[in-house]
Amino acid sequence: MLRLNPSSENRAHLLLTFVLFTLSISLYAPLQLWVLLLVTCAAVMRFSLYMNWQKHQLSVRTLNLMAVLCAIVLAYFGWELGLLLGMLNLLVMASSLKLMLLATRRDYFQLIGVQFFLLGAALVFNQNIAFSLFYAVLCLLLLMSLAFHINPSASWLILSKRVATLCLQALPIAILMLLVLPKLGPLWQMPTAKGAHTGLSDKVTPGDIAELARSADLAFRVTFEQDVPPANQRYWRALVMEEFDGRSWQVHPYRQRITDRFWRAGLPFTPQVSGAYYEYQVIAEPTQQRWLFALDTAVSQDQHLWQNHDYTLQSRIPLQSALAYRVTSYYDNQLPPALPQVDGRLNLQLPEGGNQRTQAWATELWRDNPTPQAYIRAIASHMRQQGFSYTLKPQPMPVDPIDTFLFEQQAGFCSHYASTVAYLLRLNGIPARLVTGYLGGEMRTDQYMSVYQYDAHAWVEWLSEDGWQRLDPTAWVAPMRIQYGLEQAVAHEQSFLADMPLSGLRGMAVFQALRGWLDDMDYLWSRWILGFDRKNQQDLLKALLGDLSPAKLALFGLGALATIAMLLALYHIKRWLLVKRDLPNWYYQKALALLAHSGIKRTKNQGPADFCAQVEKQVPPLSAQHFTALTRCYTNLCFRPLSPQQHKLQLRQMRDLLTKLRRSLRLDV
Amino acid sequence: MQPQIQQAINQIGQLIIGKQQEIRLALSCMLAGGHLLIEDLPGMGKTTLSHALAQVFGLDFSRIQFTSDLLPADMLGVNIYDTQQQQFHFHPGPIFSQVVLADEINRASPKTQSALLEAMEERQVSLDGQTHALPSPFFVIGTQNPLHQAGTYPLPESQLDRFLMRIQLGYPNWQAEKAMLQQAYNDRGESLPAMIDSTLRVSLQKQIQDVHASDAILEYILRLVTFSRESELFANALSPRASKALLLAARAWAVTDNRDYLIPEDIQAVLPAVAEHRLRSSQADGLAHASLSRKLLECVDTMAA
Numbered sequence: 001m002l003r004l005n006p007s008s009e010n011r012a013h014l015l016l017t018f019v020l021f022t023l024s025i026s027l028y029a030p031l032q033l034w035v036l037l038l039v040t041c042a043a044v045m046r047f048s049l050y051m052n053w054q055k056h057q058l059s060v061r062t063l064n065l066m067a068v069l070c071a072i073v074l075a076y077f078g079w080e081l082g083l084l085l086g087m088l089n090l091l092v093m094a095s096s097l098k099l100m101l102l103a104t105r106r107d108y109f110q111l112i113g114v115q116f117f118l119l120g121a122a123l124v125f126n127q128n129i130a131f132s133l134f135y136a137v138l139c140l141l142l143l144m145s146l147a148f149h150i151n152p153s154a155s156w157l158i159l160s161k162r163v164a165t166l167c168l169q170a171l172p173i174a175i176l177m178l179l180v181l182p183k184l185g186p187l188w189q190m191p192t193a194k195g196a197h198t199g200l201s202d203k204v205t206p207g208d209i210a211e212l213a214r215s216a217d218l219a220f221r222v223t224f225e226q227d228v229p230p231a232n233q234r235y236w237r238a239l240v241m242e243e244f245d246g247r248s249w250q251v252h253p254y255r256q257r258i259t260d261r262f263w264r265a266g267l268p269f270t271p272q273v274s275g276a277y278y279e280y281q282v283i284a285e286p287t288q289q290r291w292l293f294a295l296d297t298a299v300s301q302d303q304h305l306w307q308n309h310d311y312t313l314q315s316r317i318p319l320q321s322a323l324a325y326r327v328t329s330y331y332d333n334q335l336p337p338a339l340p341q342v343d344g345r346l347n348l349q350l351p352e353g354g355n356q357r358t359q360a361w362a363t364e365l366w367r368d369n370p371t372p373q374a375y376i377r378a379i380a381s382h383m384r385q386q387g388f389s390y391t392l393k394p395q396p397m398p399v400d401p402i403d404t405f406l407f408e409q410q411a412g413f414c415s416h417y418a419s420t421v422a423y424l425l426r427l428n429g430i431p432a433r434l435v436t437g438y439l440g441g442e443m444r445t446d447q448y449m450s451v452y453q454y455d456a457h458a459w460v461e462w463l464s465e466d467g468w469q470r471l472d473p474t475a476w477v478a479p480m481r482i483q484y485g486l487e488q489a490v491a492h493e494q495s496f497l498a499d500m501p502l503s504g505l506r507g508m509a510v511f512q513a514l515r516g517w518l519d520d521m522d523y524l525w526s527r528w529i530l531g532f533d534r535k536n537q538q539d540l541l542k543a544l545l546g547d548l549s550p551a552k553l554a555l556f557g558l559g560a561l562a563t564i565a566m567l568l569a570l571y572h573i574k575r576w577l578l579v580k581r582d583l584p585n586w587y588y589q590k591a592l593a594l595l596a597h598s599g600i601k602r603t604k605n606q607g608p609a610d611f612c613a614q615v616e617k618q619v620p621p622l623s624a625q626h627f628t629a630l631t632r633c634y635t636n637l638c639f640r641p642l643s644p645q646q647h648k649l650q651l652r653q654m655r656d657l658l659t660k661l662r663r664s665l666r667l668d669v
Numbered sequence: 670m671q672p673q674i675q676q677a678i679n680q681i682g683q684l685i686i687g688k689q690q691e692i693r694l695a696l697s698c699m700l701a702g703g704h705l706l707i708e709d710l711p712g713m714g715k716t717t718l719s720h721a722l723a724q725v726f727g728l729d730f731s732r733i734q735f736t737s738d739l740l741p742a743d744m745l746g747v748n749i750y751d752t753q754q755q756q757f758h759f760h761p762g763p764i765f766s767q768v769v770l771a772d773e774i775n776r777a778s779p780k781t782q783s784a785l786l787e788a789m790e791e792r793q794v795s796l797d798g799q800t801h802a803l804p805s806p807f808f809v810i811g812t813q814n815p816l817h818q819a820g821t822y823p824l825p826e827s828q829l830d831r832f833l834m835r836i837q838l839g840y841p842n843w844q845a846e847k848a849m850l851q852q853a854y855n856d857r858g859e860s861l862p863a864m865i866d867s868t869l870r871v872s873l874q875k876q877i878q879d880v881h882a883s884d885a886i887l888e889y890i891l892r893l894v895t896f897s898r899e900s901e902l903f904a905n906a907l908s909p910r911a912s913k914a915l916l917l918a919a920r921a922w923a924v925t926d927n928r929d930y931l932i933p934e935d936i937q938a939v940l941p942a943v944a945e946h947r948l949r950s951s952q953a954d955g956l957a958h959a960s961l962s963r964k965l966l967e968c969v970d971t972m973a974a
Contacts, residue, residue, distance in 0.1 A: 589972075603967075608971070641930070
């Protein structure tokens, strides 16, 4: 069956198509490729219908066949996708099929509804300020499409004005809802998308972090409540690695199992804390991983965070989108081993064989310096005397990497030093482990700093009688790294971000200023819009209302709603009064609308009596009778002097007649 | 409809067949106390209609045939010196009649025209410092020929305004003309009975004053005149006098319908007669005359927006 082209020159359909298409493109990561192809096909088909290159739509039979095929494919892939992604793919697939079918008003409104939902869903995947603006624009375009649907002949300018007015009116309500509505937790678990992992990895081979240091991407941001730690104390712990196989460090499988077991039992670790602390909020960029970043002994009250026994924090769900969390870090606190036996045992394991020279050298060194402190001092002075250097371009060390590093290359990145020192400590029975994370951070204002991927760092923790001690061997050879960051530390070899495109521009003041400004914008967006969580909400309400009680909160909400209602009422009161005063006219217009629905339209110069005569000829007797009576009432009300009682009576009659007319017209149809 | 009015219309309808609407308009005009202008080609029954109207109202009737050499004195009358009584005596002219038919009004010189129009407005005649009241009621039925305008003095707009209505009779339709031809020869000798005598006329005029015009109707009239003023279609818009005339004519029309309130249809019925001669198209070629008021009606909604 071929149908006439409903989209020819139809700007409402064009805009709808455009929104669906761009929205799907922006969701390329969570969407399957074939779904994107389907959307593209649908958009091209609709566009050619709009341009009249093609006059006929696909037949319903073809579409049904296609829908069945798509459903089968989706069902096949859907199992792997999980609920959220599966549903998203299903929704986009269904809307592109519907777009191919689009013919009736009903189709159109269904599609519009789904698009609004999809826009909301898209914000789950893309949250930064640019995407939010982009989706806001798409939302406006959808509204424009609706406006064109209702008033196809109007100009862009008029409709944009109308849409803008409506949006401005809706804005206060939206803000109020953001402020007042309770913040619900996520209703589903975010799955990992097919996008690449960014940032740290759970396995470190010395040299890896050097790769990471070539990236200028943002890792996370921190807003301090009061005090800011000095530059050389900003060790952001992320992962603790206890398994060493001679080449790479990784989180120990046994540690992982313990963590899982505690997790399942729902027994988080509560560290003993005392002393001075920093309070801050971290907004972590999405990493698709669970680990989080915090200083020293970090404690968090957030429900979606989990405290591990190695004093790291992790999120209950992978960071699919930016995550804000509050942390209190006790920087004078000792880190006693949470599970002493486990900690001790795991952190003494040594790889079998290899690195013979190192083993011999370590034994010799221990003989001269039989206490851990002296031993560490000896290693440090050895490295300083031998002229070890810090470089972003370490040579590959395929065989016996620690031997190669210690006795041949003598140049490496933080992970080389950390790895080597931890190994040396373990060789002589001192429990030691590698900690990766970030060191440093660029202060953007007095209170907030940005930490970039090139701030990634690795250091050592060794177990003394007092607990775990931080030891950063990089500091021995490159104190600049600790104090001033990577850029200063490797200034001699000009290697900082040397591979980045436009790296030459980094020196330019304008570029720096622009980057900083964009960064600040993004920070404000993340902090105040995305990071607007329950605590922010409560703080704000507390600032507004004083102490909170449910009754007060409810009152505030009601009050706000009442204010909005009042404003709207003020805005509309003139029209309402007019309707009230001109009730006969209003009823009469309703009756006219009913008749127009049955195909009888009044030309505007027809008086009521003339029109009534016309209607009598065109509708069945019962309806005609009702309309005649209604017209008589209308004429009496509008044109005759009536007493108030008569007026009321006639109005009531008119209302009844309107109902009767509606019923009888419906019967006639 | 009022039975007497219906009868009067029927009576006149026997003379001028198929023109019920125009006859009713003319009657309304006279009931409203306004002057009537009939504009048509010769032989359409202008004179017959005027004569019949006078008869139906039971009023005395005189006819003045306007020509270019007609002087005001010929129409108004003269003061003649009576040698026996040693004083001037006023000899009233043909205008001193209750119904005056001013035939081919546009043939007279402007001086004579303005004398007539002054008399129409003042309902009195001033001559040599003396005023002479015209009889009451006083109706002028002017006729003019729209074609063959050579040697005529078309009435200026300001004077056209003095006529409450202007109607056109137009050709009768097929059946009407056939019926007319079938009629027995009418020697015009017989006169129509006076269906609306002076008592009834006075009471009807009282009713006209009492017809209720609601806000909605007044606003409709205002929308109409405002549209004529704001639209670019019209070079001459409707004056406040025109809106008063419209209301008055519509009230008279409502009374002929035996109603004591106005509905939009009343306005629509009288608007072409009341407004057409007061409007002028702004386009050079212009819309055909009858369509100006129709255009106005089409463009204005009967209901408030």
